[in-house]
Amino acid sequence: MEQKLQELKVRLAEINDLNGAIALLNWDQATYMPPGGAAARGRQMSTISKLAHTKLTDAAVGKLLDDLQAYADSLPYDSDDAGLIRVTRHDYEKATKIPPQLLADFYSHSAAAYQVWTVARPQNDFAAVRPLLEKSVDLSRQIAECFPGYEHIADPLIDFSDQGMRANTVQTLFAKLRDQLVPLAEAITAQDPIDDSCLRQHYPETPQFDFGIAAIKDYGYDFDRGRQDKTHHPFMTKFSLGDVRITTRANENNLSEALFSTLHEAGHALYEQGINMDFEGSPLAEGTSAGVHESQSRLWENMVGRSLNFWQHYYPKLQAAFPQQLATVPLTTFYKAINKVQRSLIRTDADEVTYNLHVMIRFDLELALLEGSLAVKDLPEAWHARYQSDLGMRAPNDIDGVLQDVHWYGGFVGGAFQGYTLGNIMSALFYDQAVKAHPEIPTEIAAGQFGTLHTWLRENIYRYGRKFTANELIERTTGSPLTIEPYMNYLRSKFGSIYNL
């Protein structure tokens, strides 16, 4: 048995090495690659992705998993070997159940849909993307149907990024959240708007980056096992547990962008850097789901990085870095500016309170498309209707409506959105547990110390990688299933105080 397990680990390490190389090819494409490298880069990534897929779906892997099942069953659920076999089985099933031809159709359709969207959006031309989006829905359904036994057709798609989450439970949770968020957003936006002009002065790039780097070093991001580079869109990527990188971008006319994207990506990176090093080279060596990942990026960006405690320590430093811009701006003005809530049409520009409303609209529309209860031709209007009811706004066109971002036009419908809001909900859940265990955390944050919080998160979440699912982590840390209460309490308390509700 030991020998079979060893053979499995060798195969998985090889796949892991290929995935690391793909991640590097991607990172380089976004950071330093000269334009002339683009064509070959696409081929290189595709070749290595295919090799990794072939190696994962090798029948020998299935045989090894079968042979090892009795051994896995004999182990405690939380043993590393049991976890490895369980997670590999999960990946193997996912990879082998989709016929290669369907996958190939999906990839070539993705590329075509993306191309058409880039032209259609500036022309406000939903009609141009409509047949492609219909095909995307159809292909997404076909992929879901490779996993029979689902409760809702979106379940297999959701399971790709948020293993164990189901459409119906998420939808119920989201409905409750919306019922409380819509009135909160209405109450806030009925107040006088916050003046955030202090953020919109000229801020040179270099001290912006320097400040962000100093802050995430304090968070515990380890620059010996990572680095930060500039890209058009910020992201976190990992080549191994010893090399977890983040990227950022600066807007010299808006202080928020680089700062909070750095804190956000650092949150993702702290998670990956905190995984048990013994998992290196195996599928356990990754964050367990999109939702849990987002819970960490949002926790470090928002619950910590936009808190008054945090800025009690860091605002004098920020003022020292930008004396001309901030010397006469009081802390409370700055704090309110970085927490300004406003209705908007674009998801990616949204604040902490309204962001989830955008996400939940997308999630519900996705489910309706997949169910067939909404036709693609009716999508633009369904979009406008939901924005009207949830956010009290209607986009003047589809450019800022259903065409606003690349999601859906990358070929896949379903499973991409729930993680954002699940992450927000979980961020409060985990933070509350950490503070319950260590009530000194808020005071430490106000002193620029994050060790207690970081350690709690590492011990209770990070180190497990994929050994436990999101639901298992929540159950283990809170003793109960996922609930929105801590998150709503957090929002009500924070924004109630900011907006004097």
Add this chain to the structure above:
Amino acid sequence: MEQKLQELKVRLAEINDLNGAIALLNWDQATYMPPGGAAARGRQMSTISKLAHTKLTDAAVGKLLDDLQAYADSLPYDSDDAGLIRVTRHDYEKATKIPPQLLADFYSHSAAAYQVWTVARPQNDFAAVRPLLEKSVDLSRQIAECFPGYEHIADPLIDFSDQGMRANTVQTLFAKLRDQLVPLAEAITAQDPIDDSCLRQHYPETPQFDFGIAAIKDYGYDFDRGRQDKTHHPFMTKFSLGDVRITTRANENNLSEALFSTLHEAGHALYEQGINMDFEGSPLAEGTSAGVHESQSRLWENMVGRSLNFWQHYYPKLQAAFPQQLATVPLTTFYKAINKVQRSLIRTDADEVTYNLHVMIRFDLELALLEGSLAVKDLPEAWHARYQSDLGMRAPNDIDGVLQDVHWYGGFVGGAFQGYTLGNIMSALFYDQAVKAHPEIPTEIAAGQFGTLHTWLRENIYRYGRKFTANELIERTTGSPLTIEPYMNYLRSKFGSIYNL
């Protein structure tokens, strides 16, 4: 036949994609990788190298080559398809004739030998590396013996990097060169030494890089298909024909380092960027040999970049970049400083005249070790004797003698050195042909224009990639075999004038 050729090309493109990824993994390791990434990086490179090797040695490749041989024979020698089949056959034979176990032994021995050398060198402890070097010689012989039918046991090893070159012809050529170089070096070093203190002032890094970048842009290095980054040791690397990168390093106390390493690596890069784009993804898309590659780096570094013509145009610009350091230094002083000749013990520090003496010592000692006419135990003393006779110096120890650089301690003995001197010899040969065809080239260089030279090199050398061997390129451009005369004429004329011989 078309279908088999297509199948071969698809297989080769896959191998090429893997090799591109390996090159990127290497580049990143040398440029941006944080220290924590090192362990996994080694595994990633090893995994992908093994995959590339497995794919090249696949029996299906041999079968395709057999099936395509009659087709190849029916084509003109210089057709692209014939070249592709010929070069692939060559690579396939090289890769399949060495038993996998021997290769594995060689790799694990390499790593061990390198480790021991890093400790032994600072301690001047040749005895510590001796048994490992004996094993290196033995393994190198075993690898050579996988290619029976050689004239000299070093031939198969030389053929790895300089296809078609043979130990005996190279040795004869080198003997002639030494006979002329030793007296030239003696005559030069009998003169008063050149004062090169103008180079050894403080030169800030940024304007050094800016100057080098401007110069290689003028050379024709295409930054849309490449870039320059900083590394500990400068190198050129290629991920595809559209992405050919170079690296450099700056020494703020010596102007020569960054400048000439940039010109040198740009020469390598011009070669790779100049290859016929139709060869992309195939084994033809590479410089044809170590020697021809070095001929281009040395041509652009030395024959162009250290010429008086070049500096007639660029020296005023350099003075403008460093007015404090150079405003009062006349062009002739600067020109002599960058061309200073002096005896030295360390190959990598050597000037244009003495460099080849170092290389030829190493080459001859390698042959003797492989032949068995020199025992490893006698190597340190043989080294000292040759340095005494060729360079008139004797190292005070082995640190600056036989232990001076990593070559030989990387596990391989034979085939690594001839390319440096072959390259120098060829650089003059090719440059002469270009000037014969376009006598305006020197005048253009004096005006900072390199288009005619670059175009001639691209048309006659670069674009062919590996379609022709070094000997074939020489024969095609000069109509005769390799000869040292143009190179000796170049050295005699240039250094005769600098040193008033």
